[in-house]
Amino acid sequence: MSFLRRRSAAMPTGPDFDVLAMDPGDWPGNLGAGLLPGEDGSCQGIFLRYDLFGGRGPAMLIGNLPEGSPALELEEGQVPFEVAQLLVALGNEEPVTVVGTEDTPVMQGDNLLIVRKVKLSEGRVACSQFDRSDGVLVTIATWDRPITDDLYQLLKPLPAEMFQQG
Helix, strand or coil, rough: CCHHHCCCCCCCCCCCCCCEEEEEHCCCCCEEEEEEEECCCCCCEEEEEEECCCCCCCCEEEEECCCCHHHCCCCCCCCCCCHHHHHHHCCCCCCCCCEEEEEEEEEEEEEEEEEEEEECCCCCCCEEEHHHHHCEEEEEECCCCCHHHEEEEEEEEHHHHHHHHC
């Protein structure tokens, strides 16, 4: 996956926003992280790839895209960036489109999230999104696993040091 390559000095050194995801210590598989760099060197997104399949591909991708990120510019029916990257990583070349969305209220601790469940033409992919108060869109895409309300309880900000080069 192209966004999981090593960053060079010309790349951003880390996000200027919190990354909402599951702590790697809470996940039994392998974790990969990547930055989506902007042309000006800014961070246009952070993606975390959680692998439960023993190196055969990811089980889940969590993306954090700030307002203005080019990855947010989608055409009608086009799948979110995280879904596209998940499908590429799994070697799925079948065309997949968005067939609908549904808004659902979910509690995360004391906060009420309005989660947008994205329905896709590929039934083995589950996808949900929610906007954070700081303008960052969080997208969760999973392969062959439903996204349950329990998953939202595991989400928390990860320390910025985790994404610093060095």
